[in-house]
Amino acid sequence: MDTQLxxxxxxxxGMGSMYGLMALGFYITFAVSGTVNFAQGSSMMLGAxxxxxxxxxLDWSLWLAVPAALALCGLYGLLVERLAVRPFxxxxxxxxLMSTVALGIVLDNLVMHTxxxxxxxLPSSLAVSPVEVSGQGLGVYPLQLIIPLVGLALAAALHxxxxxxxxxxxLLATSQNRDAAxxxxxxxGRAVAGAFALSTVLAGVAGMxxxxxxxxxxxxxxxxxxxxxxxAILGGITxxxxxxxxxxLFGLAExxxxxxxxxxxTHIITFALVIVALALRPNGLFGRAEVKKV
Amino acid sequence: MLCxxxxxxxxKGxxxxxxxxLLATLPWRAMAAEPIKIGLITxxxxxxxxxxxxxxxxxxxxxxxINADGGLxxxxxxxxxxxxxxxxxxxxxxxxxxxxxxxKVAVLFGxxxxxxxLAIVPLANQARVPFVGPWAAGTPITKNGADPNFVFRxxxxxxxxxxxxxxxxxxxxxxEKFGLMMINNPWGESNQKGLVVALDEKGxxxxxxxxxxxxxxxxxxxxxxxxxxxxxxxxxxxxxxxSAQVVKSLRRMGWGVPIxxxxxxxxxxxxxxxxxxxxxxxxxxxxxxxxxxxxxxxKLIAALKAKYDDVDGPEDxxxxxxxxxxxxxxxxxxxxxxxxxSTDGPAIREGFFAIDSYPGLIKTYETPFSxxxxxxxxxxxxxxxxxIDNRIVPVELND
Numbered sequence: 001m002d003t004q005l006x007x008x009x010x011x012x013x014g015m016g017s018m019y020g021l022m023a024l025g026f027y028i029t030f031a032v033s034g035t036v037n038f039a040q041g042s043s044m045m046l047g048a049x050x051x052x053x054x055x056x057x058l059d060w061s062l063w064l065a066v067p068a069a070l071a072l073c074g075l076y077g078l079l080v081e082r083l084a085v086r087p088f089x090x091x092x093x094x095x096x097l098m099s100t101v102a103l104g105i106v107l108d109n110l111v112m113h114t115x116x117x118x119x120x121x122l123p124s125s126l127a128v129s130p131v132e133v134s135g136q137g138l139g140v141y142p143l144q145l146i147i148p149l150v151g152l153a154l155a156a157a158l159h160x161x162x163x164x165x166x167x168x169x170x171l172l173a174t175s176q177n178r179d180a181a182x183x184x185x186x187x188x189g190r191a192v193a194g195a196f197a198l199s200t201v202l203a204g205v206a207g208m209x210x211x212x213x214x215x216x217x218x219x220x221x222x223x224x225x226x227x228x229x230x231x232a233i234l235g236g237i238t239x240x241x242x243x244x245x246x247x248x249l250f251g252l253a254e255x256x257x258x259x260x261x262x263x264x265x266t267h268i269i270t271f272a273l274v275i276v277a278l279a280l281r282p283n284g285l286f287g288r289a290e291v292k293k294v
Numbered sequence: 295m296l297c298x299x300x301x302x303x304x305x306k307g308x309x310x311x312x313x314x315x316l317l318a319t320l321p322w323r324a325m326a327a328e329p330i331k332i333g334l335i336t337x338x339x340x341x342x343x344x345x346x347x348x349x350x351x352x353x354x355x356x357x358x359x360i361n362a363d364g365g366l367x368x369x370x371x372x373x374x375x376x377x378x379x380x381x382x383x384x385x386x387x388x389x390x391x392x393x394x395x396x397x398k399v400a401v402l403f404g405x406x407x408x409x410x411x412l413a414i415v416p417l418a419n420q421a422r423v424p425f426v427g428p429w430a431a432g433t434p435i436t437k438n439g440a441d442p443n444f445v446f447r448x449x450x451x452x453x454x455x456x457x458x459x460x461x462x463x464x465x466x467x468x469x470e471k472f473g474l475m476m477i478n479n480p481w482g483e484s485n486q487k488g489l490v491v492a493l494d495e496k497g498x499x500x501x502x503x504x505x506x507x508x509x510x511x512x513x514x515x516x517x518x519x520x521x522x523x524x525x526x527x528x529x530x531x532x533x534x535x536x537s538a539q540v541v542k543s544l545r546r547m548g549w550g551v552p553i554x555x556x557x558x559x560x561x562x563x564x565x566x567x568x569x570x571x572x573x574x575x576x577x578x579x580x581x582x583x584x585x586x587x588x589x590x591x592x593k594l595i596a597a598l599k600a601k602y603d604d605v606d607g608p609e610d611x612x613x614x615x616x617x618x619x620x621x622x623x624x625x626x627x628x629x630x631x632x633x634x635x636s637t638d639g640p641a642i643r644e645g646f647f648a649i650d651s652y653p654g655l656i657k658t659y660e661t662p663f664s665x666x667x668x669x670x671x672x673x674x675x676x677x678x679x680x681x682i683d684n685r686i687v688p689v690e691l692n693d
Contacts, residue, residue, distance in 0.1 A: 007518045007547075015512055118344055119535040121567045128569060130546045138514075139546050213542070214511045215535040215567055218340075223509050258515035263478075263505040 016251020039104020041225020047204025077200030236287015352620025408432030473525025
């Protein structure tokens with residue numbers, strides 16, 4: 001039972017921090033604009049595919065490939081906001097729900113036609129030799145330890161920026177009252193566009209970190225993005241910490257259920273637990289109820 | 295006026311004669327020149343696209359050979375008409391309907407994925423058009439209960455692969471306690487059942503059976519259950535990506551258990567994806583272009599090298615099973631059409647049963663089909679292979 005417990009803990013924390021990292025991208029745009037890019041999984045895939053293309057196919061150094069891939073991810077985020085979110089929000093329509101999904105499908109298919117059809121592997125020296133942790137032969141890849149650190153550091157940074165800096169306060173103000181914020185001289189359009197760029201960059205970071213552990217292909221982000229969205233809602237999408245912690249809990253639940261009951265039950269029970277959690281706490285585990293002024 | 299009138303009459307007469315002559319020759323000419331359409335429905339995009347391309351190459355090379363020999367049914371050429379099913383059963387059915395009713399294909403090839411094949415089977419049986427499978431291994435594709443059954447296969451069959459996996463593991467690893475690691479889809483489900491039956495026949499039962507998702511990253515929790523249940527061998531069924539994740543997770547656990555697998559790993563760059571340990575997976579194939587080749591093998595490799603720029607040797611003919619199965623299936627189908635003497639579906643079906651002996655690539659077929667036997671290959675035709683670097687090599691060549 002000991003090895004089972006340890007293996008569930010390690011796998012759960014590793015997977016959970018990946019979900020949390022992805023879910024942070026939902027948090028950022030929601031905090032600023034009340035909208036999200038539902039196709040966050042596609043943004044993650046874009047980061048991984050671009051990094052693979054630059055570093056492997058074109059043989060650039062990682063120091064060049066990673067920033068270039070992230071810059072393009074940011075650009076894609078701006079595109080998502082400009083094409084799939086802004087035109088609808090301006091008219092007071094909720095059609096961005098669908099249009100962001102549609103844009104994600106377009107991206108998946110474009111990648112399939114340009115990047116190719118085969119799953120590929122992004123090699124990393126951090127994901128070849130496991131480091132033994134438990135004394136019972138069970139190891140982890142160093143990358144699996146780095147992902148939670150990156151996730152927690154990013155959550156902390158976002159939390160500090162949002163609560164402690166003028167810039168962060170300004171961003172949050174836009175979501176609370178757009179008109180008042182505009183009157184206070186906050187450039188709302190740029191703030192929202194910036195949030196989308198940042199959220200896509202975060203998804204790109206997640207994609208690059210996950211790629212060496214997974215496979216790089218056009219649909220690698222689909223189910224992952226869906227789980228990350230569940231995590232964002234579970235955490236209460238208004239708190240960076242909440243989202244990250246919900247990610248860890250989701251990952252632990254998945255691996256715990258698999259180890260204890262078998263993989264036939266994993267999805268059934270994990271998602272049922274999400275529904276139960278939301279029924280008990282409609283604003284998510286760590287979210288606060290939004291005050292609606294009438 | 296008169297003159298014109300007479301001229302006109304002559305012209306009319308001439309015209310009538312020419313028209314009659316033309317009309318008399320047209321249908322005959324049209325029939326002689328009209329190509330026989332061979333349909334192919336497979337994944338041409340997405341993760342399995344490489345396999346779809348392999349099937350295409352196998353069929354096309356055989357078709358080129360047949361056409362170079364003067365075609366079929368007194369000089370009619372064969373043409374391949376391809377449609378992409380995107381590994382989606384609904385799209386496969388739409389494409390099958392189009393190829394059968396609009397393109398009027400004589401024979402339909404296809405089904406890379408078992409669910410797509412299973413969706414097309416009732417349609418082919420209803421339209422009475424032979425449906426030949428060069429890949430999908432699902433048992434109920436050919437054992438579909440229809441009478442008459444128009445579905446044939448030149449490929450592995452799950453039920454037999456499961457038996458072969460058990461037998462191979464017992465013989466080579468002395469396996470007694472099988473842990474099953476099955477992909478979470480209908481393909482995994484059907485093999486899970488097949489393996490339970492195969493083990494039961496030997497008086498055994500799996501010590502544990504686990505599922506994993508197509509985009510799984512970490513399957514240590516599942517593998518931990520198998521190890522704790524005392525498994526001494528893993529029987530694995532999954533596509534190339536998820537199969538690679540199993541190898542990576544095993545490496546993390548430091549568990550060097552033998553793995554016998556269905557042919558999923560052959561569908562892509564398994565060594566690149568799985569990293570060290572990829573060669574430990576022994577999987578089933580129907581053919582290998584490595585090692586000593588028969589004259590048919592030599593001829594096919596030469597043809598592929600000449601036709602495709604990216605083929606320099608056996609390592610580029612990949613996945614090998616796609617090319618090999620499709621190549622033999624096309625030649626067997628050509629024999630069936632010749633036996634039928636027409637492109638009528640029911641006649642071609644009888645034509646398949648009338649094939650007596652044919653020296654093919656995978657083996658020399660002796661009466662490969664009968665009303666009770668719609669699968670041309672059996673467990674004796676399977677080859678066990680492993681990845682050595684980026685090449686799929688028969689295990690026996692590495693001993």
